[in-house]
Amino acid sequence: MTANGWFQIFLVIAVVFVITKPLGIFMARVFSREKTFLDPVLRPLEKLVYRLSGVDENHEMRWTEYAISKMLFSAVSMVLLYLIQRTQQWLPLNPQKLANVPQALAFNTAASFTTNTNWQNYSGEVVMSYLTQMAGLAYHNFTSAAAGIALAIAVIRGISRKETDKLGNFWVDFTRCCLWVLLPICLVGALALVSQGVVQNLKPYTTATLTEPQTVQVTGADGKTTTQVVREQLIAQGPVASQEVIKELGTNGGGFFGANSAHPFENPTPLTNFLELVLILAIASGLTYTLGRMTGSPRHGWAIWAAMVVLFVMGVSTAYWAEAKGNPLLAGADQHSSTMQSGGNMEGKEVRFGIANSALFATVTTDTSCGAVNSAHDSFTPLGGMVPLINIMLGEVVFGGVGSGLYGVVVFVILAVFIAGLMVGRTPEYLGKKIESYDVQMAMLSILIMTFVILGLSAVASVRPFGTSSISNPGPHGLSQILYVYTSSVGNNGSAFGGLNTNTMWYNTSGAAAMLLGRFFMVIPVLAIAGNLAKKKIAPESAGTFPVTGALFSTLLVSTILIVSALTFFPALSLGPILEHLLMLAGKAF
Amino acid sequence: MLDIIFIAATALFFALAILYVRACEGLRKNKL
Numbered sequence A: 001m002t003a004n005g006w007f008q009i010f011l012v013i014a015v016v017f018v019i020t021k022p023l024g025i026f027m028a029r030v031f032s033r034e035k036t037f038l039d040p041v042l043r044p045l046e047k048l049v050y051r052l053s054g055v056d057e058n059h060e061m062r063w064t065e066y067a068i069s070k071m072l073f074s075a076v077s078m079v080l081l082y083l084i085q086r087t088q089q090w091l092p093l094n095p096q097k098l099a100n101v102p103q104a105l106a107f108n109t110a111a112s113f114t115t116n117t118n119w120q121n122y123s124g125e126v127v128m129s130y131l132t133q134m135a136g137l138a139y140h141n142f143t144s145a146a147a148g149i150a151l152a153i154a155v156i157r158g159i160s161r162k163e164t165d166k167l168g169n170f171w172v173d174f175t176r177c178c179l180w181v182l183l184p185i186c187l188v189g190a191l192a193l194v195s196q197g198v199v200q201n202l203k204p205y206t207t208a209t210l211t212e213p214q215t216v217q218v219t220g221a222d223g224k225t226t227t228q229v230v231r232e233q234l235i236a237q238g239p240v241a242s243q244e245v246i247k248e249l250g251t252n253g254g255g256f257f258g259a260n261s262a263h264p265f266e267n268p269t270p271l272t273n274f275l276e277l278v279l280i281l282a283i284a285s286g287l288t289y290t291l292g293r294m295t296g297s298p299r300h301g302w303a304i305w306a307a308m309v310v311l312f313v314m315g316v317s318t319a320y321w322a323e324a325k326g327n328p329l330l331a332g333a334d335q336h337s338s339t340m341q342s343g344g345n346m347e348g349k350e351v352r353f354g355i356a357n358s359a360l361f362a363t364v365t366t367d368t369s370c371g372a373v374n375s376a377h378d379s380f381t382p383l384g385g386m387v388p389l390i391n392i393m394l395g396e397v398v399f400g401g402v403g404s405g406l407y408g409v410v411v412f413v414i415l416a417v418f419i420a421g422l423m424v425g426r427t428p429e430y431l432g433k434k435i436e437s438y439d440v441q442m443a444m445l446s447i448l449i450m451t452f453v454i455l456g457l458s459a460v461a462s463v464r465p466f467g468t469s470s471i472s473n474p475g476p477h478g479l480s481q482i483l484y485v486y487t488s489s490v491g492n493n494g495s496a497f498g499g500l501n502t503n504t505m506w507y508n509t510s511g512a513a514a515m516l517l518g519r520f521f522m523v524i525p526v527l528a529i530a531g532n533l534a535k536k537k538i539a540p541e542s543a544g545t546f547p548v549t550g551a552l553f554s555t556l557l558v559s560t561i562l563i564v565s566a567l568t569f570f571p572a573l574s575l576g577p578i579l580e581h582l583l584m585l586a587g588k589a590f
Numbered sequence B: 001m002l003d004i005i006f007i008a009a010t011a012l013f014f015a016l017a018i019l020y021v022r023a024c025e026g027l028r029k030n031k032l
Helices: A003-031 A039-053 A063-090 A103-114 A130-160 A170-195 A240-249 A270-294 A298-325 A354-367 A382-393 A404-424 A437-463 A476-490 A505-535 A551-585 B002-031
Strands: A206-219 A225-235
Touching (some): A003 A298, A003 A354, A039 A170, A063 A170, A063 A505, A063 B002, A130 A270, A130 A404, A130 A505, A170 A240, A270 A354, A270 A404, A298 A354, A298 A404, A354 A382, A404 A437, A404 A505
16 A cells, blocks of 8 residues: 555545535535526526426425336336347447347346446447447436436435425426536536547547557367467447546446446546546535535534545555455565555556555445446455445445435434434434334335345355356355345446356346346335425424434444444355455465 | 347336335325
């Protein structure tokens, strides 16, 4: 570990801290329909959208109507994306004449982008046409992010409003999120990325002649190996910058290229790496302040933010330490950091990013539900690779996905105040609202669905041939690979551990089911809590009220998140990365 | 054939999700 590495990590935290309040205030104003500096340009456009779509912007919805609107929107969007993929060879903007996407892969991808997961069982540059990338995938990057933020705003309204059953209007929140929050930031962000060398064009791929022809061994379908001389390279390109910026800002994570943010056309410089990290964290961090402002308790928002930062620092420190330490089995190889090399475990990492920025990116992308990667998590040391896995298992509430992180942490807040209430023998309260059995039941339903699907599908895939035949490294590492697939899918993260062939009928369909259940069956109980809270009166604070604004609350929140996660997933982790670490110390690698 | 199965599965999932919304609301009404 180096001072420079730590400086870069804390610089990201510092910048995120600085933008949290202004962005939080801006989003609170947007969703409270207060005046903003963008109104003169965007308000006429918003009105036009409502007129064309027949939306009554003054209509307020109960939680059930809000949830069903979201379901219907997602259902139609998912079918459309499926159809675009299945017909892309006959549609325009396909200069490489790419074939239609196979059915199971198209189904997985449609579920993946609809749920903001962006799990990719393909490499974009050889499977998806420009039209599919733009009208199918990038479109979903905007809409799934906007839908997530809209749901978080509905939950905030449930907490802040009293004696009403209305949570706002899904279509209005969705539209305002796209117009006021996502599009303006993406417009500026895409130009910033282009200035650094991220490509943005609609050209066919370029064929370049190699200055030094390469001799390579190629194994054919018949298993025979032949020697070939490669003289040309096909350089993939396309509308990358416009997709890259929303990929990070919307915590989507699906790369234009298979190599994702390790590809020089997606993430060419240290500055773009830094910008991408900040973009991933920006909205989720800002929403904590939006929660505080809209509920009239900014200190509550900061208390949640502080709990998130504590968990974030724990994760990034562990990953950085584990990767910088290197692999003890590579005795004889120089793994020390110096002016000439990063040192540590550099397998699967870009030399230009080194250990610190790889560990940081892995932590950020899995704390949030982004899933973009600039290194191969599969190549991390066992403990370093366990950090991304645990981050997702925590429920991605360390900042979390845009919207989903906030409504996810609200579930843990409710559990935390419930536990605090039990400890002191009083009815638990959250910002003046009494937490009753229905609220706790819904919170538990929301948490249990994640556990049930991850562990259930991992168990099936670990013992059946259709699951185990995809493993590249049998043993504890193979279990980690399977566990990561379903954890990433249910958590709607989308990052891959790699090493596991998931483009099979089993993984495509079970992965799609995991993503859909993880997104929709988790959020429905949370909206039910919001609908129930909105109806309640706000009780005045008394001496027995548990404060949700200080260090004690942040500590309790961190403990609740860790305990729930540890109790649930520790047995599986002990058979995967922990066992692999112990075996590595004993001299056995996987 | 697979196309029809996948589109039908999508429709079925979201129909179940809407039923889940109703069930959560029904549970609230029964409890309160």
